[in-house]
Amino acid sequence: MFTQADLDRLEQHGITLRQANEQMQRFKTGFPVLDIVAPAAVGKNKGIRHITREQQEGYITLWQNYLAAGHTVTKFVPASGAASRMFKDLYQYLETGSETPAIREFLDRKADFAFGDQLVDKEGQEAVRYLLEELHYGDMPKGVLPFHRYKDGARTPVEEHMVEGVLYATTREADGQHCRLHFTVSEQHMPLFRKTVADALPKLQKKYGVLFDITFSTQSPKTDTLAANPDGTPFRQADGSLLFRPGGHGALIDNLNAIDSDIIFLKNIDNVVPDRLKRDTVRYKQVLAGVLIEEQERVFNLLRSGQLSQDERARLSRPIRVCGVVKNTGEPGGGPFIVREKDGSISYQILESTQVPDPQLLARSTHFNPVDLVCAVRDVNGHKYNLPDYVDPDTGFISRKSKDGKELLAMELPGLWNGAMAGWNTLFVEVPVSTFNPVKTVNDLLRKEHQPR
Secondary structure, rough: OOOOOHHHHHHHOOOOOHHHHHHHHHHHOOOOOOOEEEOOEOOOOOEEEOOHHHHHHHHHHHHHHHHHHOOOEEEEEEOOOOOOOHHHHHHHHHHHHHOOOOHHHHHHHHHHHHHHHHOOOOHHHHHHHHHHOOOOHHOHHHHHEEEEOOOOEEEHHHHHOOOOOOOHEEEEEEEEEEEEEEOOOOOOHHHHHHHHHHHHHHHHHHHHOOOOEEEOOOOOHHOOEEEEOOOEEOOOOOOOOOOEEOOOHHHHHHHOOOOOOOOEEOOOOOOOOOEEEEHHHHHHHHHHHHHHHHHHHHHHHHHHHOOOOHHHHHHOOOEEEEEEEEEOOOOOOEEEEEEEOOOEEEEEEEEOHHOOOHHHHHHHHOEEEEEEEEEEEOOOOEOOOOOHHHHHHHHHHEOOOOOOOOOEEEEEHHHOOOHHOOOOOEEEEOOOHHHHHOOOOHHHHHHHHOOOO
């Protein structure tokens, strides 16, 4: 199946022959279907907790006391995606010249964008071409694009995440207040991210009186997966070489595993709002963290009690995550479900829609996943868990794509907050939709949630 040239390419990617053969076998056998009991819902034994206003205050105090006690906290933000899909409508407009409602809104309100001052003297396709081809916005990652306008200039999502981190994840240390953030970025965009942070640091550190510790990592090539032909044989490019594709965000479990912190917040790069709307986000981040601290202490007390069986200890000795979930509003994507495991036990899992083949189950789902997680990654003795040990390799999925006009099968690794965390102990907590304001298309920046007022 594989030539010597193939073996050389596999070695360059850090993929063994055994791993390559296992991937090709997956294309033929597929992934097993999960035994889904029901969508999680609010209510006793239904999986999702509703936290009352009075309870929220207690959890916020619990979290603030935890921060004051000198624990380490990091905010982890997957940020490697390019913004090309964000400008899909604009690219189509350059090709066809057709002014759809979305294009008309973009052109009529171009001054309302945080980057609008660069387009004021341009109209129609000239304005769009300047944005995409001269400013290269379509080739840049979302994280470094101007999202929100302030009196002292525009802010990028990277800067908004820095400000957010100050408001709920600042720790007290000997030399002052610290705020730690980690961004996963693509290799080619690393200079852009470093420059964005370097430009923002002096102003934000002075404004908030904190020291930012910003780190970056890239997705390892060894997490790439092979592409296959529809018959399950290796897909080959025009020159006969194998095609490798990124394994999806599930590959970032290794990056997450490298973070040396007691608590890790996880949130997508494009889900940010201006300062005037950050109150709900900050409040519920603290609530989720307080719930996590309470649960961790409960687990640790049980483990220290000496009254558990070996099996009970094994079930509790796992990383813990609290996942904020939002009531369904028609947004695409996965959600919280109750799953029966192979040993008959029940677990709470975030599933993508592709993992739920029964449309009736999807229709009954009341909440979706906004990617709003708080994670506890140390055991009762303070040692870091090895997070890849808790990945369920049977929860990847295969999709149909194309390359150079040829159909292919692509494999994605178990998603970061899906199968990559399948072995974690999970709690779902309802959070308001006001905490979920992603930017999927450029016109989303025209919504009131992303405007100055």
